[in-house]
Amino acid sequence: xxxxxxxxxxxxxxxxxxxxxxxxxxxxxxxxxxxxxxxxxxxxxxxxxxxxxxxxxxxxxxxxxxxxxxxxxxxxxxxxxxxxxxxxxxxxxxxxxxxxxxxxxxxxxxxxxxxxxxxxxxxxxxxxxxxxxxxxxxxxxxxxxxxxxxxxxxxxxxxxxxxxxxxxxxxxxxxxxxxxxxxxxxxxxxxxxxxxxxxxxxxxxxxxxxxxxxxxxxxxxxxxxxxxxxxx
Amino acid sequence: xxxxxxxxxxxxxxxxxxxxxxxxxxxxxxxxxxxxxxxxxxxxxxxxxxxxxxxxxxxxxxxxxxxxxxxxxxxxxxxxxxxxxxxxxxxxxxxxxxxxxxxxxxxxxxxxxxxxxxxxxxxxxxxxxxxxxxxxxxxxxxxxxxxxxxxxxxxxxxxxxxxxxxxxxxxxxxxxxxxxxxxxxxxxxxxxxxxxxxxxxxxxxxxxxxxxxxxxxxxxxxxxxxxxxxxxxxxxxxxxxxxxxxxxxxxxxxxxxxxxxxxxxxxxxxxxxxxxxxxxxxxxxxxxxxxxxxxxxxxxxxxxxxxxxxxxxxxxxxxxxxxxxxxxxxxxxxxxxxxxxxxxxxxxxxxxxxxxxxxxxxxxxxxxxxxxxxxxxxxxxxxxxxxxxxxxxxxxxxxxxxxxxxxxxxxxxxxxxxxxxxxxxxxxxxxxxxxxxxxxxxxxxxxxxxxxxxxxxxxxxxxxxxxxxxxxxxxxxxxxxxxxxxxxxxxxxxxxxxxxxxxxxxxxxxxxxxxxxxxxxxxxxxxxxxxxxxxxxxxxxxxxxxxxxxxxxxxxxxxxxxxxxxxxxxxxxxxxxxxxxxxxxxxxxxxxxxxxxxxxxxxxxxxxxxxxxxxxxxxxxxxxxxxxxxxxxxxxxxxxxxxxxxxxxxxxxxxxxxxxxxxxxxxxxxxxxxxxxxxxxxxxxxxxxxxxxxxxxxxxxxxxxxxxxxxxxxxxxxxxxxxxxxxxxxxxxxxxxxxxxxx
Numbered sequence: 001x002x003x004x005x006x007x008x009x010x011x012x013x014x015x016x017x018x019x020x021x022x023x024x025x026x027x028x029x030x031x032x033x034x035x036x037x038x039x040x041x042x043x044x045x046x047x048x049x050x051x052x053x054x055x056x057x058x059x060x061x062x063x064x065x066x067x068x069x070x071x072x073x074x075x076x077x078x079x080x081x082x083x084x085x086x087x088x089x090x091x092x093x094x095x096x097x098x099x100x101x102x103x104x105x106x107x108x109x110x111x112x113x114x115x116x117x118x119x120x121x122x123x124x125x126x127x128x129x130x131x132x133x134x135x136x137x138x139x140x141x142x143x144x145x146x147x148x149x150x151x152x153x154x155x156x157x158x159x160x161x162x163x164x165x166x167x168x169x170x171x172x173x174x175x176x177x178x179x180x181x182x183x184x185x186x187x188x189x190x191x192x193x194x195x196x197x198x199x200x201x202x203x204x205x206x207x208x209x210x211x212x213x214x215x216x217x218x219x220x221x222x223x224x225x226x227x228x229x230x231x232x
Numbered sequence: 233x234x235x236x237x238x239x240x241x242x243x244x245x246x247x248x249x250x251x252x253x254x255x256x257x258x259x260x261x262x263x264x265x266x267x268x269x270x271x272x273x274x275x276x277x278x279x280x281x282x283x284x285x286x287x288x289x290x291x292x293x294x295x296x297x298x299x300x301x302x303x304x305x306x307x308x309x310x311x312x313x314x315x316x317x318x319x320x321x322x323x324x325x326x327x328x329x330x331x332x333x334x335x336x337x338x339x340x341x342x343x344x345x346x347x348x349x350x351x352x353x354x355x356x357x358x359x360x361x362x363x364x365x366x367x368x369x370x371x372x373x374x375x376x377x378x379x380x381x382x383x384x385x386x387x388x389x390x391x392x393x394x395x396x397x398x399x400x401x402x403x404x405x406x407x408x409x410x411x412x413x414x415x416x417x418x419x420x421x422x423x424x425x426x427x428x429x430x431x432x433x434x435x436x437x438x439x440x441x442x443x444x445x446x447x448x449x450x451x452x453x454x455x456x457x458x459x460x461x462x463x464x465x466x467x468x469x470x471x472x473x474x475x476x477x478x479x480x481x482x483x484x485x486x487x488x489x490x491x492x493x494x495x496x497x498x499x500x501x502x503x504x505x506x507x508x509x510x511x512x513x514x515x516x517x518x519x520x521x522x523x524x525x526x527x528x529x530x531x532x533x534x535x536x537x538x539x540x541x542x543x544x545x546x547x548x549x550x551x552x553x554x555x556x557x558x559x560x561x562x563x564x565x566x567x568x569x570x571x572x573x574x575x576x577x578x579x580x581x582x583x584x585x586x587x588x589x590x591x592x593x594x595x596x597x598x599x600x601x602x603x604x605x606x607x608x609x610x611x612x613x614x615x616x617x618x619x620x621x622x623x624x625x626x627x628x629x630x631x632x633x634x635x636x637x638x639x640x641x642x643x644x645x646x647x648x649x650x651x652x653x654x655x656x657x658x659x660x661x662x663x664x665x666x667x668x669x670x671x672x673x674x675x676x677x678x679x680x681x682x683x684x685x686x687x688x689x690x691x692x693x694x695x696x697x698x699x700x701x702x703x704x705x706x707x708x709x710x711x712x713x714x715x716x717x718x719x720x721x722x723x724x725x726x727x728x729x730x731x732x733x734x735x736x737x738x739x740x741x742x743x744x745x746x747x748x749x750x751x752x753x754x755x756x757x758x759x760x761x762x763x764x765x766x767x768x769x770x771x772x773x774x775x776x777x778x779x780x781x782x783x784x785x786x787x788x789x790x791x792x793x794x795x796x797x798x799x800x801x802x803x804x805x806x807x808x809x810x811x812x813x814x815x816x817x818x819x820x821x822x823x824x825x826x827x828x829x830x831x832x833x834x835x836x837x838x839x840x841x842x843x844x845x846x847x848x849x850x851x852x853x854x855x856x857x858x859x860x861x862x863x864x865x866x867x868x869x870x871x872x873x874x875x876x877x878x879x880x881x882x883x884x885x886x887x888x889x890x891x892x893x894x895x896x897x898x899x900x901x902x903x904x905x906x907x908x909x910x911x912x913x914x915x916x917x918x919x920x921x922x923x924x925x926x927x928x929x930x931x932x933x934x935x936x937x938x939x940x941x942x943x944x945x946x947x948x949x950x951x952x953x954x955x956x957x958x959x960x961x962x963x964x965x966x967x968x969x970x971x972x973x974x975x
Contacts, residue, residue, distance in 0.1 A: 051398075206665075
């Protein structure tokens with residue numbers, strides 16, 4: 001697997017994703033500059049967290065007009081794998097690669113903490129190392145993670161098993177109390193119908209090593225690396 | 233008509249000088265130094281350079297008392313930030329803490345945000361990538377709406393700036409005391425990583441080298457901000473809101489990336505951040521440090537609005553700007569890097585060799601001042617100081633009755649906003665970005681691994697300002713000792729500190745006495761603990777309507793790990809461990825949170841610090857961490873032994889503690905007294921012998937006081953049960969207290 005981490009002005013988890021992919025997973029990894037149009041033959045594109053273009057408009061709203069995003073849209077349409085984390089998830093919904101929208105957190109404040117997630121679909125290229133219903137602990141760090149989609153859209157997500165992660169308590173129950181931002185259905189991450197584009201608000205790259213609070217994020221990267229293959 | 237005349241500046245008189253903060257004698261001194269009367273632009277420049285904020289005129293003679301050297305110190309005070317070496321292979325950390333108190337009172341959100349922005353620039357100006365931020369915050373009590381508004385705004389401002397910039401805000405301290413009612417303190421700290429050979433300094437060398445302005449455009453914001461920060465507050469302070477700068481963290485992030493990219497090349501000679509007093513201090517400092525000179529064409533400076541004049545340009549404190557000197561012929565290469573990041577980079581002058589900073593407008597010289605005399609010969613005062621007569625009364629320990637229900641006292645202390653969990657605060661900070669935070673906020677010190685390696689650092693920010701009020705010498709010692717102890721308790725070796733000295737009006741002898749005593753106490757502790765000062769900042773005139781804050785010398789101590797997996801957390805990790813107390817309970821309650829919040833007395837001499845004992849505790853903790861003998865450790869501070877024990881149970885795992893003491897001390901004093909030199913340790917029962925042997929080696933008293941258990945906190949003294957509660961109940965009080973008040 002060759003991975004590319006997109007660098008927008010204002011991306012700030014780009015180094016983190018690069019580190020985990022390259023040093024922890026062992027994949028060949030490159031940075032992809034937002035003004036470029038060459039994807040350098042990567043198998044996986046990661047939109048990292050941060051504040052692309054300052055997020056002074058809507059989060060991710062400017063990023064979708066960048067040259068690189070144009071290329072990534074074509075790449076995804078041709079079946080290429082795209083992972084959007086936090087601000088990267090916002091870029092994916094803004095650019096239409098994933099349905100729905102991410103609004104201001106219900107408490108209006110930025111929130112950074114470890115939370116429990118329930119894996120609702122382990123049958124994706126990104127989650128095969130988890131089990132269905134497994135509860136994992138991965139941190140969030142965002143002010144705009146309140147996922148919204150209309151009723152019809154929600155039905156489609158559910159019918160196609162596109163909801164991959166939900167915020168939950170330690171027993172795996174997705175209730176109001178464990179919802180940090182007001183997301184509809186406690187949604188923390190979704191995948192597109194085709195199964196190649198995943199967007200999630202929590203940060204798996206922040207808990208992918210033994211020295212961290214948990215190592216639960218590691219398995220997401222290992223899943224996709226195994227799926228694409230070609231690792232030594 | 234000359235260019236200068238066209239601006240129509242007011243006449244330069246003693247009155248005009250006073251309006252800019254220069255005293256009559258300082259104005260006379262300026263005239264003598266120049267041999268003439270300065271023009272209006274020059275007067276503005278000089279008054280900023282002479283402000284307390286830039287010149288340290290009241291504090292310099294005393295700051296010289298700090299130890300500032302050690303084998304691991306690479307850069308001591310005098311640059312944008314200090315630097316120490318972490319290993320013996322050139323891996324360095326660069327850090328500093330700085331105040332942004334006055335702006336944060338006037339405009340909490342932007343004041344705090346730009347405080348973070350300024351300190352980050354200080355760090356990356358040196359060539360270091362910021363990897364951790366912290367802050368020390370002080371507010372009035374939360375029952376007053378105004379204090380809640382300031383608290384909310386300051387936290388939001390820090391969160392806004394740090395999160396967007398992409399630096400983890402990994403911890404800090406928050407105190408609440410009515411002495412900060414009209415004068416909150418916002419001290420921002422940042423730390424960056426740099427390899428020794430890649431450090432950049434503020435230099436303006438090489439005749440004819442271009443001076444390049446980079447970053448955001450200059451506006452009219454923050455003009456005379458440094459002067460404002462050197463005055464007391466009164467009812468007119470709100471009118472100074474336009475003096476507060478506006479921050480743009482996105483712009484600063486771009487500036488960081490562009491500067492670090494540029495620093496990998498050999499195109500530049502020196503670089504300086506435009507912080508307080510903007511272009512004035514950056515140009516004068518660079519010229520004076522290098523013994524060169526600088527010519528600036530001020531009409532070339534990128535401006536945000538039309539009609540700005542040289543005076544405004546020199547004094548603007550617009551954020552996210554840097555001044556650099558490049559090698560001649562490399563201008564276009566420098567510009568190309570900044571263009572990549574969509575930033576302005578404009579040649580606005582050149583390095584000269586006549587020792588002057590000369591300012592030009594449309595080709596005509598509008599001001600000329602010799603750099604070195606202004607930078608080096610700014611006024612220096614040895615202000616008179618004397619112990620206030622009120623000190624005798626303050627230091628007298630009042631007699632108080634022991635409350636009947638000590639468990640209720642414990643609950644009240646846990647809910648006390650100074651002691652309660654600061655989760656409401658740090659939940660708003662991204663404290664994990666950059667994947668270096670291996671110890672999350674809430675422990676005694678933050679632990680950061682460096683460059684994704686096993687090497688790392690621990691950081692702790694501390695100052696109990698009540699102790700400093702009651703005994704500034706002991707309080708100063710305590711601030712150093714406690715911050716060093718917190719670093720050591722997390723398993724790291726304390727190496728150096730940075731400080732932000734927040735005091736009242738130094739022209740009052742009793743305030744100046746507080747300052748001198750605290751500095752001397754800090755200096756003594758720093759010598760014994762082998763932790764030199766490597767950077768810092770002084771914030772005086774922290775008074776509103778003549779009422780001073782408690783003396784608050786904030787310390788941020790940095791320690792090093794050879795292996796961060798040796799870190800020690802402060803929450804109990806498992807049941808059936810042995811619980812030990814290192815040090816002794818003396819039952820002294822003077823200056824305690826208990827005496828202040830339960831009995832209403834901020835009285836009694838501050839607890840004394842035994843520095844030899846503290847040094848031994850540090851050595852003991854480092855050795856214990858090295859041998860991995862300790863499962864958890866927590867120092868005893870505000871709220872005393874009982875609060876410290878409870879805090880160790882609040883890690884979310886429902887581990888409780890059962891403690892049996894055998895003490896003749898009155899129960900309230902035993903539970904809540906705050907004498908120094910104490911650490912609670914969680915030890916695997918198999919390591920009991922090893923830990924007591926180690927304590928003996930360092931000549932430290934140690935006693936087994938109990939064991940961890942499931943879900944209960946029980947404390948008994950001589951078979952009298954004084955505390956018996958569920959962990960969950962007490963944890964809820966402690967955890968939600970601040971959030972509930974802020975709803």
